[in-house]
Amino acid sequence: MNDMHDPSDITTGVLADEAAIVAAAHALREQTVALLSELVTHPSLLGHEQSAQRLVADTFESMGLQVDEFQIDEEKLKQHPAYSPSIVSYDGRTNVVGIHRPSGPFKGQSLIFNGHIDVVPTGAEVLWTGSPFSGRVEGDRLYGRGASDMKAGIVAYTMAYRALKSIGLEPASPVYFQSVIEEECTGNGALACLVAGYRADAAVIPEPIAENGVMTCQMGVIWLAIEVLGKPVHASVAQTGVGAIDFALYLFGELKKLEEKWNAPSARYRSFAHHQHPVNFNLGKITGGEWASSVPSSCRADIRLGFYPDRKVTQVKQEVEALLAAAYEAHPAHAALTYRVLYEGFQADGCHVPDDAPIVTAIADSHFDVVGKKLTTTAFTGTTDCKFFNLYGETPAICYGPSGGANIHGIDEWVSIDSVMQTTAVLAVFMARWCGVNRLQAQAAQDAVPAARPALHSV
């Protein structure tokens, strides 16, 4: 289907029929499943995002959006306080932004939809049922790495726009549809959009955070690596050496005491007061040693630390480094060992948008009117690209996305197709309200029905 319209066919000032918008979104179910399934078959792991980005760029172009595709200028990003040290080269890897500029008068507020195209590693493929990138559909579920986190979100905002255009409407203010790389380890893709100058009155990231929830608060996250050099000896006299792997595990054990301290009720940031376990330190990867008969000479431990949004990366680093230094001194064999701390990947502060911010109430109202359920604000114990918009972009940002998914970052990740369709409908109504709409004349006669806000969920 070609959604392009002749700009000369514009009339203005006609209210959207929101029930028709919801119906138009649901009418795109087949196309939505097809696009999501295809997108999942592109294995857009870190450093391999490009074929998926090509599909997104082509899709944007086919909907009449202007496409801005650009590579990340890392030297420029390094000047920005929110830069996180990258772990792979940016050569040949691009962000894609689909730009909508109204053909008629500007009436409402501008908007950014942002989603990340990169997916996390699959883990041991033997644990998966079939290929991790199959994109297969079983009943209401679409399976594959990235299906839920968060290709479904990218497809939902894409189809929301298509739904408006399919009934002869267009947003009456600029909308930027961002598909960015590298959210899962640095966020430098979204940061590059910010540095390129993209701003709006609000940003929505359709991450799969919580059912009937809008995420307004998120933790800070730091990635650090501890590199240890030990004292290698023959395994037959292992007691005379000091194993680098053992020492790395010892240091991580000491770090876990800090995690416990920050999880104590009295130490908590208010948004996490009732959370089960908000602060998580994860030893995600450990590499080291030579073979079974030598006490290991070296080891590297890659660790992820979460921390509350009222603290800063610099403070956390100081506290962690002081703890590690004290743990080192306290170890009886420390004279035979050295260690150093490296920071690669996330160096991300947390953030918190007020519950009464216009973007929060606008999303909540649209969700209620379309779904018939109250949306609650939630706090996330991880990080998302919201931080860049909120902390550095003067663009209030929240996460609201498909909720019926499971196993993100785990095995047999899936997303509920009903949930994707529901999100598409809500985002379409929200976009029409937030941006206003212009009516394309060719459709004006058949769609000139007054707005019908209440009871949309009965449609």
Ligand SMILES: [Zn+2]
């Ligand atoms: Zn995500």
